Every structure is written in C-alpha cells, then in structure tokens.
Amino acid sequence: MRCIFHVDMNSFFASVEQQKNPLLRGKPVVVGGAPGTRSIVAAASREAKKFGIKTAMPTHEALRLCPSAIFVPPDFEAYVDVHRKMVDIFQRFTDAVEVFSIDEAFLEVSGSFAHADTVIPSERSESRDPSRKREEFVNTFSILVSSKGVPRLPRSTRSLGMTSGENEINALTIAHQIKSIFRAELGEILTCSIGIAANKTMAKLGSDLKKPDGLTVILPGKETEFLDRAQLQDICGIGPRVDKRLRGLGITSFSQMRAYPEAGLIAAFGPHLGHWLHEISFGRDDAPVVPLYDLPEQKSFSKQHTLAKNTRDPRVVAAVLMKLSEIVGRKMRAEDKSARQVFWWLRFGDFSGTGGHRRMPQPLSDSTDIFRAAWTDMYRKEWPRPIRLVSVGVADLVRAPLQLNLFSDKARQQRLTAAMDKVNDIYGEFTVRRGNIFDPDAILEASTNAMARRTAAVAVGKQVSRAVDK
Amino acid sequence: MSPIYESIQVLASFKDRLINPLAFVWNNRKYVIRKVNLIHRARKGRDMLYFFSVSDDANYFKLRFDTGDMSWELEEAEAAA
Numbered sequence: 001m002r003c004i005f006h007v008d009m010n011s012f013f014a015s016v017e018q019q020k021n022p023l024l025r026g027k028p029v030v031v032g033g034a035p036g037t038r039s040i041v042a043a044a045s046r047e048a049k050k051f052g053i054k055t056a057m058p059t060h061e062a063l064r065l066c067p068s069a070i071f072v073p074p075d076f077e078a079y080v081d082v083h084r085k086m087v088d089i090f091q092r093f094t095d096a097v098e099v100f101s102i103d104e105a106f107l108e109v110s111g112s113f114a115h116a117d118t119v120i121p122s123e124r125s126e127s128r129d130p131s132r133k134r135e136e137f138v139n140t141f142s143i144l145v146s147s148k149g150v151p152r153l154p155r156s157t158r159s160l161g162m163t164s165g166e167n168e169i170n171a172l173t174i175a176h177q178i179k180s181i182f183r184a185e186l187g188e189i190l191t192c193s194i195g196i197a198a199n200k201t202m203a204k205l206g207s208d209l210k211k212p213d214g215l216t217v218i219l220p221g222k223e224t225e226f227l228d229r230a231q232l233q234d235i236c237g238i239g240p241r242v243d244k245r246l247r248g249l250g251i252t253s254f255s256q257m258r259a260y261p262e263a264g265l266i267a268a269f270g271p272h273l274g275h276w277l278h279e280i281s282f283g284r285d286d287a288p289v290v291p292l293y294d295l296p297e298q299k300s301f302s303k304q305h306t307l308a309k310n311t312r313d314p315r316v317v318a319a320v321l322m323k324l325s326e327i328v329g330r331k332m333r334a335e336d337k338s339a340r341q342v343f344w345w346l347r348f349g350d351f352s353g354t355g356g357h358r359r360m361p362q363p364l365s366d367s368t369d370i371f372r373a374a375w376t377d378m379y380r381k382e383w384p385r386p387i388r389l390v391s392v393g394v395a396d397l398v399r400a401p402l403q404l405n406l407f408s409d410k411a412r413q414q415r416l417t418a419a420m421d422k423v424n425d426i427y428g429e430f431t432v433r434r435g436n437i438f439d440p441d442a443i444l445e446a447s448t449n450a451m452a453r454r455t456a457a458v459a460v461g462k463q464v465s466r467a468v469d470k
Numbered sequence: 471m472s473p474i475y476e477s478i479q480v481l482a483s484f485k486d487r488l489i490n491p492l493a494f495v496w497n498n499r500k501y502v503i504r505k506v507n508l509i510h511r512a513r514k515g516r517d518m519l520y521f522f523s524v525s526d527d528a529n530y531f532k533l534r535f536d537t538g539d540m541s542w543e544l545e546e547a548e549a550a551a
Contacts (some may be wrong), residue, residue, distance in 0.1 A: 020508045020523035021471070021530040023548055072471070078521065081510035187508055428515040 001220060003171050004289060005107040006195040006203035007178065009086070010212035012103035013043035016082055017072050019187035028053070028069045035063040035071065038308060042074050046212060082186060089181050093174055098289045106200050108289040109174055171196050175215050199285035202226070204236050223283020227254040235280060245269070246277075257281035301331045302343075302393025310349040310386035314379060317346075320390045321378065322371050326433065329367030332394055333421060338363035339394030342373040346381075347389035354381050355391075363398050366417050370394060471530075471548040480533065480542040491522050491533055496544055501526050514538070521545070 009015065013031040018024045028048035033039025041062050044053040051066035062069060083102050090097045096108035175194045182190055193214035195206020202223050206216035209226075218226050227235075232243050232252070249268060251257050257265075258281040266274030279285060303324045311317065321344075332339060342364075343357035356377045364370065374392045423432045480494040488509075493502045507530075508523040517538030524531050532545040 016508070020532070021548060022505070022507060022525050023530050023550055077512035078508065078510040078523075081512065082508075424515070426515045428513075431515070 002108060002110045002198050004197055004200055004203040005109060005171075005175065005178075006100075006197075006200065006207040007086075007090070007105050007107065008193050008195075008204075008207040008211075009103035010191045010193060011043055011045050011049070012082075013074060013079055014045035014048070014072075015190050016078050017075070018045060019189040020075075020078065024070060024072070025189065028066050030059065030062050030066075030069045030071050031074050032059045032062070032071060033073065035059045038306060082190065085186060086182070089178065089185065092181075093178070096289045096291050098291060106203065106289045109171060172215075172217070179213070179215075197223070199283075200287050200289065201235060201237070201280055201285040202283050205230060205234060208234065218283075224254070224258070227281065227283055230254065232257075237276070237280070242269070242273070242277075254281045297397075298335065299397065300393055300395035301328050301339075301397075302391060303327045304345070304389055304391035306389045307387065310388050312383055312386050317378075317387055317390055318375060321375055321392060322367075324390060324392045325371035325374065326367040326430075328392060328394055329365065329370050329417075330421065330424070330429075332397070333365050333400070333417070335397075336400050337397045338365040338400045339370075340396035340398065341394065342370055343393050343395060344374040344378055345389075345391040346378065346383070346387050347391075348383075348385035349388050350385055351388075352385070353389075354383075356381065357395075359396075363400075364394075365400055366413055368413070471546055473546050474544045476544050478533070478542050478544045480535075489520060489522075489535065491524060491535075494531075494533065494542070494544070501529070501531070503531075 014029045017029055017031060024045075026047065027045070028051060029045040030041050030048050030053060031043040032041045037059070039059045041053060041055055041057045041059060043055060044062070048062070048066060048069055051069070053062045053065055053069065059071065063071075079102060087097060087099060087105065090105055090107055094107050094109050098106040100106060175196060178194065179192065182192060191213040193207045193211045193216075195203040195209070195216050195218065197203040197206055197218040198220045202218045205226060206218045207214065209216045232238050232246060232254070233240065238246075245268065246252070246257070249260065249264070251260055257277060260278075260281075262275065262278040265277050268274060269277060276285075305320055305324060307316070307320065339360070340363050341357055341359050343355065345353055345355035347353040358373050358377060360369075360373060364373070370392065420432050424430065476496065478494045478496045480491050482489055482491045484490070490506065491503055493500055495501075503524045504526050506522055506524050509520060510523075511518055511520050513519070514536070515538075517536060520535040520537070522533040522535070524533060528550040530548045532547070534543045534545050535541075536543070
C-alpha cells in the first residue's frame with residue numbers, strides 16, 4: 001500500500017512577503033504589478049482572498065474588490081530560494097519527491113518508516129539511543145505512549161476512524177514534523193496544507209480540503225466518501241472543458257461517473273482519459289511519484305514577454321525577440337543542447353494570434369540564429385492588429401554538435417557566443433549583450449536583408465574580441 | 471515600501487555557518503535589528519548574494535550582502551504607519 005503526501009504551501013508568494021515584512025501581516029497583500037499597469041495577481045494573502053481576489057485576476061480588478069489592498073512587486077529570487085529549502089526539507093524524509101510546482105510537491109513515504117522510532121530525520125536526530133529517541137518523539141508531538149510502548153493516537157485522529165497501525169501513525173508524525181520544521185527553518189508565517197492518501201490524486205484532493213495549515217488523511221477504502229462530497233473540478237486533471245463534456249453525458253458527480261460504463265467514457269474521451277476518469281471515480285490512481293532525479297529530459301525551451309504597450313513597431317518587436325532569443329539560447333547552451341526546430345508566437349491586442357515554426361537544416365544553438373529563424377517568418381506574416389505578446393522557443397533538441405572548422409565564420413560566431421556566455425556566467429546575466437538589443441534600427445536593417453548578411457552589431461568589449469581571436 | 475539601494479555599514483555575527491546581522495548604520499543613524507524574518511540567496515554570476523529581511527521595533531528593512539565584494543547594501547525599507 002502506497003502512502004503519498006501532497007504538500008501545498010498556503011498563499012505562497014504572499015506568505016513569503018508577509019514572512020519578510022511583519023508590517024504586511026494580517027493585511028490584504030497582493031503580489032503582482034501595480035494597478036494601472038498591464039499586470040495580474042500572482043498571489044493573494046489569505047486576507048486579500050476574503051475580498052474575492054484570485055490568482056491571475058487583473059490587478060485593477062483586485063483593487064476594485066479591495067481598495068485597501070497592498071500591492072507588492074514579486075520577489076522571485078526569494079520564492080525560488082524558499083522553494084529550494086522546502087525541497088531540501090522533504091528530501092530529509094524521502095528521496096521520492098516530485099516537485100509539482102513552485103509551491104507544491106508530492107512525497108512518497110511508503111515503506112520509508114516501519115517503526116515509530118525511525119521517524120526522526122537522521123540529519124536532525126541528536127541521539128541514537130532508542131529510549132531517548134522515543135522520549136524526544138513523545139515530547140515533541142504529544143503522542144501518548146501506552147504501557148506497551150505502542151503510540152496511541154490523539155483523540156482528533158481517532159475520530160477519523162483510523163486504526164493504530166504503524167503506517168498511519170508514521171504518516172501523521174512525518175506530516176507534523178514537516179510542519180514543525182517549516183515553522184522553525186522557513187518562518188512562522190509559511191504554513192502548508194498536507195493531504196495524505198494512497199495515491200497522488202486523492203492526496204491532492206486532501207490538501208485542498210483544509211486551508212490554511214491543514215492536515216487531511218484519506219484512508220484507503222474511504223476515497224469514494226471524499227469524492228462524493230467533492231465537485232468534479234476539485235480533482236486535478238478535470239478542468240472546465242472536461243467538466244462540460246461530462247455534464248453533456250449527464251455526469252455531474254463522481255457517483256454518477258462510477259455508474260457510467262467505462263466503455264462509454266472511453267468512447268467519449270479516448271482510451272487514456274476515459275480510463276483515467278473511470279479509475280479516478282473510484283479514487284484509484286496508479287500514477288507514480290516521479291523523483292527529481294528521474295525527470296525526463298527537457299524537450300524544449302521557450303520564453304515569452306507581454307509588452308507594456310501594444311505596438312506595431314517592428315523595431316520594438318525585433319528588439320524584444322532578440323532578447324528572448326538570447327535567454328532561450330543561454331538556457332539551451334547551459335544544457336549542452338542544440339535545436340532542430342524554432343517556433344514563435346505573436347499575440348495581438350484582441351488576444352488572437354499568429355505563429356509559426358521552422359525546421360533547421362542543421363541544429364543551432366546560437367541566439368542570433370534563433371532570432372533570425374523566428375524573425376524571418378514573423379516579419380513576413382501579416383500583423384492585422386497591434387502586438388501584445390512575443391514568444392519564441394526551440395524544440396527537437398539534440399546534443400550540441402562538435403565545433404565547426406576553426407577558421408569558418410560560423411566557428412568564430414560560436415567562439416564569440418561561448419566567450420559571452422563565460423562573461424555572463426561570471427558576472428551575471430546580460431553583463432555583455434549584443435548591440436542590436438540596444439539598437440532596434442540595427443535589428444530592422446539586418447533582418448530585412450538576406451539571411452546571408454551577418455548581424456555584426458555585437459556590443460562586446462575589446463577584451464571579449466581578443467578572447468575570441470586567441 | 472521604498473526602494474533605497476544605498477551602501478550601509480553592518481555589524482554581524484558569523485556562527486554555525488550563518489551570517490546574522492545585528493545592527494546597521496544608515497544616514498548616520500544606528501538601527502538595531504530585533505528580528506531576522508527571512509534569509510534568502512540568489513546568484514549574480516559566480517557570486518552569491520544574501521538577502522536579509524529584518525525588522526527593528528517599528529520598521530522593516532531588506533539588506534543585501536554581496537559575497538563577491540563583501541559589501542552591504544540597504545535595498546528597501548518601510549516604516550510602520
């Protein structure tokens with residue numbers, strides 16, 4: 001029997017801001033751009049959510065709902081670092097940690113602990129003497145120990161109908177330990193809700209049931225009781241479109257889904273989704289927890305940017321595309337990859353869009369080549385309306401090829417790119433950058449000429465050029 | 471919250487592999503740190519930056535320590551209403 005945790009940080013970004021700054025605690029905090037800019041709510045504190053403020057809502061709408069809301073710009077460096085510490089804490093308990101998002105993770109703790117004595121993480125355990133460990137265990141978590149030395153569950157957990165099985169006790173203990181360590185090492189404001197169940201889907205449902213600082217156990221065999229109290233879209237994997245199609249079949253609850261023939265679900269949704277819906281209606285899900293070290297290789301890299309103001313000015317679009325191409329190229333080269341395909345997308349002010357992709361005769365890794373491949377098609381497409389968003393990416397990745405002939409122009413460009421990467425690795429992103437990022441006119445001129453013309457406007461210092469020529 | 475980005479002098483302790491800022495001087499005034507609320511770090515090239523979100527009895531400050539040049543900067547501050 002598996003034992004899966006879903007840990008969900010409560011109002012993560014907003015909680016980090018309130019942890020940093022005590023003056024924000026207890027107040028409606030919205031993490032996002034200022035109202036009046038083209039921005040959305042990245043996160044809202046518990047206090048702000050009471051006014052109906054939700055993630056992804058435009059910030060001007062959030063201000064309308066809560067005029068006293070405090071808008072705080074995102075501090076992604078802080079969120080990423082707290083996330084890293086969170087994952088480090090999880091890994092003290094199990095190697096099977098699947099990062100689901102920046103503020104959520106699945107942990108598989110099945111078989112990690114067979115006995116109550118072993119639940120204290122080895123890194124933090126200060127005594128190896130079994131009797132001392134039990135004493136620490138009891139003192140820390142207020143779990144009563146019977147005369148036979150078998151832990152008795154607190155009243156609150158007995159009311160859940162749990163038995164004193166060692167697995168349930170250890171799961172609860174681990175969950176309480178995680179919460180305790182979060183308070184001690186991350187901060188008292190950074191709470192989490194934990195769901196514990198025999199599979200990922202039910203564990204995630206469990207964590208959603210009580211917020212903030214919740215702890216919900218869905219015992220094996222009790223899944224349908226929880227499902228029958230839930231809405232269809234409460235289950236991760238059932239969104240508005242699937243919900244609508246299910247309602248079209250007359251299915252508005254999980255009990256109705258259980259009664260619906262699996263063959264009918266497969267006919268309506270296909271073999272994969274149809275089977276999954278059938279299984280999940282019974283609370284069954286055999287999806288594995290994919291540990292960090294087992295993640296599949298990245299299949300593409302992309303970057304997009306929403307412009308502060310819609311524009312039809314090709315110089316602006318080209319400059320943005322060049323910067324995005326630099327970012328994508330850096331990411332790809334950091335993984336020692338090249339790409340056979342470049343894709344791009346433009347979103348217009350009315351949220352319609354146009355895009356394209358190009359298969360390259362040779363794998364490319366240079367940012368200028370990415371830019372050229374995207375811009376050639378992008379510039380030639382019709383732009384019926386001003387542009388709101390620019391996106392570029394690469395796919396069909398391969399290992400970076402060996403360096404070309406040392407004396408070819410292409411090889412010189414490769415060495416220049418490598419030198420720029422080295423400077424940026426040491427001194428920070430965009431310490432050196434291509435001159436055409438600063439000069440949209442140069443971009444426009446270069447890109448409207450034939451592909452064979454080199455975009456020679458590289459604004460690097462003499463030191464970099466000397467490094468290339470060595 | 472006001473962005474500041476000014477160089478400051480900091481008194482700090484180094485214990486158990488942690489940096490603990492204790493007080494700092496800004497605009498010729500000494501501020502004693504009562505609580506370190508959050509420490510986070512980020513890379514700038516090969517150097518590591520440490521950010522300390524701290525408070526005294528009334529105010530919030532965000533300090534930055536750059537391990538590359540061993541400098542301290544006050545990034546932002548907010549006074550209690």
